[in-house]
Amino acid sequence: MITRLLLLGATGDLAGRFLLPALAELTAAGQLPEGLQLVGAAEPDWDDARFAEHVAARLAEHAGDVPAAARQALVAGARYRRVDLGDPATVAAAVAASPGGGPVAAYLALPPSLFPAAVRALGDAGLPPGSRIAVEKPFGRDLADARALNALLAEATGGVEAAAFRVDHFLGMPAVAGLPALRAPGSALAGQWDGEHLAQVDVVWEETLDVGGRAGFYDRTGALRDVLQNHLVQTLTLLAMELPATAAEEDLHRERLALLRAVRVPAPSATRRARYTAGPAGRAYVDADGVDPARGTETLAELVLEVGTPRWAGTRFVLRTGKAMAADRKQVVLHLRAPAPDGLPPEVERVADDRLAIALDAAQQATDGVRVHAPGERTAYGAVLADVLAGGSRTAVSAAEAEEAWRFVDPVRQAWSDGEPPLLEYPAGSPGPDAD
Numbered sequence: 001m002i003t004r005l006l007l008l009g010a011t012g013d014l015a016g017r018f019l020l021p022a023l024a025e026l027t028a029a030g031q032l033p034e035g036l037q038l039v040g041a042a043e044p045d046w047d048d049a050r051f052a053e054h055v056a057a058r059l060a061e062h063a064g065d066v067p068a069a070a071r072q073a074l075v076a077g078a079r080y081r082r083v084d085l086g087d088p089a090t091v092a093a094a095v096a097a098s099p100g101g102g103p104v105a106a107y108l109a110l111p112p113s114l115f116p117a118a119v120r121a122l123g124d125a126g127l128p129p130g131s132r133i134a135v136e137k138p139f140g141r142d143l144a145d146a147r148a149l150n151a152l153l154a155e156a157t158g159g160v161e162a163a164a165f166r167v168d169h170f171l172g173m174p175a176v177a178g179l180p181a182l183r184a185p186g187s188a189l190a191g192q193w194d195g196e197h198l199a200q201v202d203v204v205w206e207e208t209l210d211v212g213g214r215a216g217f218y219d220r221t222g223a224l225r226d227v228l229q230n231h232l233v234q235t236l237t238l239l240a241m242e243l244p245a246t247a248a249e250e251d252l253h254r255e256r257l258a259l260l261r262a263v264r265v266p267a268p269s270a271t272r273r274a275r276y277t278a279g280p281a282g283r284a285y286v287d288a289d290g291v292d293p294a295r296g297t298e299t300l301a302e303l304v305l306e307v308g309t310p311r312w313a314g315t316r317f318v319l320r321t322g323k324a325m326a327a328d329r330k331q332v333v334l335h336l337r338a339p340a341p342d343g344l345p346p347e348v349e350r351v352a353d354d355r356l357a358i359a360l361d362a363a364q365q366a367t368d369g370v371r372v373h374a375p376g377e378r379t380a381y382g383a384v385l386a387d388v389l390a391g392g393s394r395t396a397v398s399a400a401e402a403e404e405a406w407r408f409v410d411p412v413r414q415a416w417s418d419g420e421p422p423l424l425e426y427p428a429g430s431p432g433p434d435a436d
């Protein structure tokens with residue numbers, strides 16, 4: 001059992017807004033492993049007391065809904081070690097920092113450019129058996145890079161696949177995790193789940209948020225790598241895979257991988273990319289600090305995919321994500337070929353006779369950093385951390401799944417960098433280019 005959580009990047013944005021609040025939530029629910037020791041690690045030259053202040057402030061801001069006693073317990077138990085990823089000895093010291101010497105979960109809440117150095121340093125430090133390394137997304141910049149990162153992880157973990165945890169927090173969102181149940185045998189939608197009944201399925205994640213202060217990261221990433229290649233593709237796997245034969249995690253991963261293998265490489269003409277200009281919602285993307293306009297980074301990405309299985313003959317899967325858009329639209333839309341049946345599950349909204357919508361953010365919305373979720377329901381990062389700490393893998397992507405997702409996204413990335421199709425524009429705060 002994991003007894004220590006080493007949070008690398010503990011002073012950063014991801015830790016402050018999502019991971020520390022999720023730990024507080026799990027503390028309150030009594031769902032952390034008994035005696036778990038939190039060691040925060042980052043570059044600033046802080047001590048335990050300074051880190052405790054930081055954790056308390058982040059929790060006050062982002063986990064105000066968690067009872068104060070649980071927040072205080074987390075703050076009181078937190079330790080801090082300064083690490084410099086260029087100096088692996090500092091990482092080894094952080095691994096050794098907590099007493100007990102049990103298995104460690106090392107969580108890389110770091111910019112992707114630091115993943116290789118962090119994984120190498122953890123490998124050099126030598127993690128005790130039963131330890132895990134959790135890596136955030138994007139997992140690699142392309143297929144070759146993802147393979148290299150998988151090789152490093154295999155080296156650092158002695159080839160134990162379960163020891164490498166490639167996080168995708170969308171898999172922990174209740175609405176995404178619940179997608180397979182919507183067409184379980186007996187459901188009104190069970191008989192609709194194929195190309196004969198569904199002409200098109202949209203997986204949409206449109207945000208009103210612009211890139212804010214993240215332009216330095218975002219400009220090297222873009223909408224395709226930031227959200228579509230991972231979050232939307234994983235949502236697609238849960239929507240379109242065959243239902244696993246059992247509840248076992250290996251069956252789930254087998255079906256997710258089989259679905260990814262069946263996705264055809266889209267032609268460039270089946271893709272769109274765009275970036276926002278100045279508009280009602282604010283200034284142009286290219287005017288944000290840290291943007292190099294010459295890179296041509298997209299803030300909106302769309303792929304129309306086909307899944308080459310008998311079930312999905314004739315269905316178009318449209319995956320679209322964008323920043324600085326007119327409205328927050330985070331949903332799956334089913335376009336039926338005939339009017340939808342009666343007796344739909346409560347999560348499914350009839351928006352037209354032949355069109356159904358499933359909200360992806362119904363139970364959990366991050367509005368100005370305030371967490372809103374149904375009482376007793378876990379947040380996405382609560383589910384991820386519970387999984388990491390308990391040895392689960394439902395919110396993780398396997399090595400093969402990570403590479404397979406790049407197989408059909410890499411050619412798109414390549415075509416885009418060759419200028420095909422051209423980069424479109426949309427005003428910030430608009431529904432996107434040529435909105436349908």
Ligand SMILES: O=P(O)(O)OC[C@H]1O[C@@H](O)[C@H](O)[C@@H](O)[C@@H]1O
Binds near residue numbers: 227
């Ligand atoms: O709304 P959530 O749960 O933060 O998920 C969306 C976010 O997912 C992150 O992984 C992306 O980096 C962000 O750009 C995006 O906004």
